[in-house]
Amino acid sequence: MRQLCIATMFALGCLCTGQASAQSALMKQAQGLFKPIPTTAPALPGNAATPAKQELGKMLYFDTRLSESHALSCNSCHMIGMGGVDLQETSLGHRWQHGGRNAPTVYNAVFEVAQFWDGRAKDLEAQAGGPLVNPVEMDTTPEHVIEQLKGIPGYTAAFAKAFPGVADPLTFDNVRKAIAVFEATLITPNAAFDRYLKGSEEALDANQKAGLELFIGKGCVACHNGINVGGSMYAAFGVIERPGAEILPPDDKGRFAVTKTASDAYVFRAASLRNVALTPPYFHSGKVWDLRQAVAIMGNSQLGADLNDGEVDRITDFLGSLTGDQPQVMLPILPPSVATTPRPKP
Ligand code: HEC
Numbered sequence: 001m002r003q004l005c006i007a008t009m010f011a012l013g014c015l016c017t018g019q020a021s022a023q024s025a026l027m028k029q030a031q032g033l034f035k036p037i038p039t040t041a042p043a044l045p046g047n048a049a050t051p052a053k054q055e056l057g058k059m060l061y062f063d064t065r066l067s068e069s070h071a072l073s074c075n076s077c078h079m080i081g082m083g084g085v086d087l088q089e090t091s092l093g094h095r096w097q098h099g100g101r102n103a104p105t106v107y108n109a110v111f112e113v114a115q116f117w118d119g120r121a122k123d124l125e126a127q128a129g130g131p132l133v134n135p136v137e138m139d140t141t142p143e144h145v146i147e148q149l150k151g152i153p154g155y156t157a158a159f160a161k162a163f164p165g166v167a168d169p170l171t172f173d174n175v176r177k178a179i180a181v182f183e184a185t186l187i188t189p190n191a192a193f194d195r196y197l198k199g200s201e202e203a204l205d206a207n208q209k210a211g212l213e214l215f216i217g218k219g220c221v222a223c224h225n226g227i228n229v230g231g232s233m234y235a236a237f238g239v240i241e242r243p244g245a246e247i248l249p250p251d252d253k254g255r256f257a258v259t260k261t262a263s264d265a266y267v268f269r270a271a272s273l274r275n276v277a278l279t280p281p282y283f284h285s286g287k288v289w290d291l292r293q294a295v296a297i298m299g300n301s302q303l304g305a306d307l308n309d310g311e312v313d314r315i316t317d318f319l320g321s322l323t324g325d326q327p328q329v330m331l332p333i334l335p336p337s338v339a340t341t342p343r344p345k346p
């Protein structure tokens, strides 16, 4: 390319150089709006990571005995190896019940401003208790989680190692802490877009760059910005035009349930778009399976922009560049149950 530029420079004037600097301007703009995913797990305030705590958190994440039925673990709905989601419209929980919302990915969740579609848990540690006690998810109680884990001898030692120097380390708080520390490792660096943000022009192809330009120019970036290309603020789903009931079910008023403020009706956290190509179906309702359709809906509902097919395609190409290295997790060997271990309740 450079040779070609030099060879044709005199004939074509500064066309090639001109193009190069236009690309750099886009890169500079992107660098001001977004941040790459780091390559190492971020530290959690007041919850220092140690290998023993991470390992315990991983065990708890995969252990179905944390659920009342012993049939569900965190991994049932947030599958490692499958984008951290379950690819269901709404998740299947306790006794085959469906919850009301689509399961967001746990990957990069550590970077979100708060957890859940409505931001009702302030961080991963606060979040981790939620699904355990949710009747349509794992349907247990904090007391039963502790009784269960104390009934599995191997966990006593694992908690003592993860929380050294504490008289009674096997507590519900520490269950949440350990899970949060493991979840903080579930990050996806090195997406093509991250390499671009770090200065590699070749990391994105021409279509993805055109998509990035539209993503910024059309205004998607007003809500989808920062490290997770979203996940940092709340907005109404339907700022300009409220989607129909088949996509935005009227009974789920989002953040209104958290703040009880009228203006928060149908307000949700602007979704993180990291790995979005891997995590259909889309929106809190999980009603849209095609990413292109989700992009077109956003154009109408959030921006009043009737994106044409070409624009939708380019933006979707750009979103594809947000797929990073997926976490490689070695399955933990879980401590065995013994005769006295509390049994599953179907
Ligand atoms: C039965 C399915 C199910 C199980 C089991 C489950 N989750 Fe979830 N998870 C969901 C759904 C659905 C949501 C979204 C709920 C909402 O926003 O109201 C969610 C939300 C989350 C979030 C918030 C992500 C974000 O971007 O806001 C995290 C983190 C998470 N779950 C972690 C866990 C952990 C840890 C466990 C195990 C202790 C677990 N989940 C068990 C279905 C499940």
Ligand code: HEC
Pocket (backbone or CB within 6 Å): 117, 215, 218, 219, 220, 221, 222, 223, 224, 234, 235, 236, 237, 239, 267, 268, 269, 270, 271, 272, 273, 276, 279, 281, 282, 283, 284, 285, 294, 295, 298, 299, 302, 303, 315
């Ligand atoms: C005014 C803020 C705002 C703007 C502007 C905006 N979005 Fe969104 N976006 C949101 C919110 C809020 C959600 C979550 C909606 C829900 O499911 O409740 C979302 C969800 C999404 C999703 C679904 C992600 C998932 O995992 O379910 C995609 C894809 C998306 N936006 C892409 C875009 C694109 C592309 C644009 C520009 C054409 C755009 N958004 C403009 C706020 C915004």
